Amino acid sequence: QAGDIALTMSVSGSSPNLVKAFEWAKANDLYTIAMVGGKRGKLAEIASETIVIDDTHYGRAEDCQMGIAHMLCYAFMEVDELKA
Template structure:
């Protein structure tokens, strides 16, 4: 019983540490991406990949429904690079696993598009390589990382660090940020 109370107390502290001013800055980037009809790409590994898929679903469906319905305007153009299993396995098999996101961005990414990635460690080689490529090719890069920061915190143009190293709590905080970003357009 004490384990669960302690876990929730730590979880609460992690969520309270989310810098809402930085989330508001990311919302401005997404608003500009939407208003300029740019593409938004999200990706990550494992739980972060699932968070990317969830984020894109909420943004592409619910936030788009609200924005297009209110203004008769365009929908969010957004895509999760974590979802195409056949492409991921082809790139990983024929080249290297570190190419699975970068390889997709080579086909889709254009200057001015936005990349949002999540990584608790901040050091996943495939995520780092994709952000490096995006930076070199004029995309706007955003990273949500954990307390270890890693390389992503250094190279992403915008980053939010969750000051915790527990994978579950950091992933939950990243999803909370994604929900805030979506719901600021929905509500």
């Protein structure tokens, strides 16, 4: 719904299914964050915010994306622990 956040991870930044999802998200007033590789692609153009892993090697970029995803997960878990 409007105001929610959509986060994508794509090394190329041009994955058609993710571009289509972001176009829908933007049309429905979601805040969009694209985590992309060094080529950036279409997602970087249309995202509200972009996190660039400045490497075009798919394996290294994906490893970095997974590390960031794990940090985000732990951040959400720690916020929940603080609320308890």
